[in-house]
Amino acid sequence: MAHAIVIHEQGGPEVMRFEEIAVGAAGPGEVRLRQTVVGLNYIDVYQRSGGYKLDLPASIGMEAAGVVEAVGEGVETVKVGDRVGYVMGTPGAYAEERIYPAERLIPLPDDISDEQAAGSMLKGLTVSYLVRRTFPVQAGQTVLLHAAAGGVGTIACQWLKKIGATVIGTVGSDEKAEIARAHGCDHPIVYTRDDFQARVMEITGGEGVPVVYDGVGAAVYEGSLGSLARFGTMVHFGAASGPAPAVEPKLLAGKALYFTRPGLAPHTATRELTLDIANALFDKIREGVKIEINQTYALKDAAEAHRALEARETTGSTILTV
Structure with a gap:
């Protein structure tokens, strides 16, 4: 069984629980992802605290990097084994595995690491x-x-x-x-x-x-x-x-x-829009723009990461390792 951070009520960091989840199979147009690194953003705090209303229980989070484990019917843009990242869409990035729409995935070039991708998808785009x-x-x-x-x-x-x-x-x-x-x-x-x-x-x-x-x-x-x-x-x-x-x-x-x-949502509304801003980001990373990952937490310790972020104790990017 995979695990995820799940909230059953909205509130402080203490509402986040590391629980087993049933991921299920990829449906038409979907993939099943094995995630490696999850990005932390302030929008996650809004989802957790109640700034954004969610149907509970729910997972939170908007960006991650990982590997395609399985593809559903009709998926042609990625294949099993591909390294990918994503941003936006339905919350739920705080998970070891998840189902995600194939059209929203961003193929990761060999010279962009999972850590760079998860630390820069939302911020860099x-x-x-x-x-x-x-x-x-x-x-x-x-x-x-x-x-x-x-x-x-x-x-x-x-x-x-x-x-x-x-x-x-x-x-x-x-x-x-x-x-x-x-x-x-x-x-x-x-x-x-x-x-x-x-x-x-x-x-x-x-x-x-x-x-x-x-x-x-x-x-x-x-x-x-x-x-x-x-x-x-x-x-x-x-x-x-x-x-x-x-x-x-x-x-x-x-x-x-x-x-x-x-x-960011309108700018990632289609695959073409998303890849345009993503490829520009990858080009800038190649030109020397550094993705500063200054804080790393285990996914199960996401509450600690949220406390640090809200206290403005973080700089650069924070990632959660799976």
Whole structure:
């Protein structure tokens, strides 16, 4: 029998139980996966705590890497023995084995490890669509990136530097400022101590930045809008500090700002869309973008990983080994 983290009620990390599960056989269009590494993301916390409602009992988690053990009828995109990764779809990644739609799988090249894949599927694909589609950054531009020492942030800093951008990044401590700087952040700002909007204006000579990438939310919302240049774009893609307030049109009007709330789900809605951003990520890894896996836990110890993530004690990516 396989095991999985199962929740029977939503709440704190203590609701997660490591239990035996019945996986079943792959149906038409599905595969049975033997998972090797599972990625940890803040969306997992929302699923566990009740931020997102689930039909209980349920497993949680949105990304993993593993090997195809069996294929159902009509599956042609992968075969038994293939190494694959995935992201999004139905929650349930916190498992030793699971059934998953074949069309959502991402074939893993030989030079991309399971650990790299599980540590970067959600975070790396998020960066891929943010800097290539939501606001295509050009060489010479200056951008503001919140949570620059986090999993998305460390990948984004490196990717943006390879484009040729100047990166201003906010972090929560001096230690995290050094982490961000080591990954390509030109101007790390400890936003819990310093006025990041004032610093952005100082760095840009009073012009502001053409884009803000915000995965933090409430704590940085007003300062982010104030940091934008005329016709700038506010990209609000997450809310680690709580939801941002409703957008007041008049706050955008003064500088003709744009506001967008993108997400990974639309960018992985089809196999073609998914492979486009995934292959771009793999290319950047080959060019030297490092997937920093700074915390590793056993799957059965997922509650400890959640406690560390919620306490903001983690940097880079965290993985759960199966």
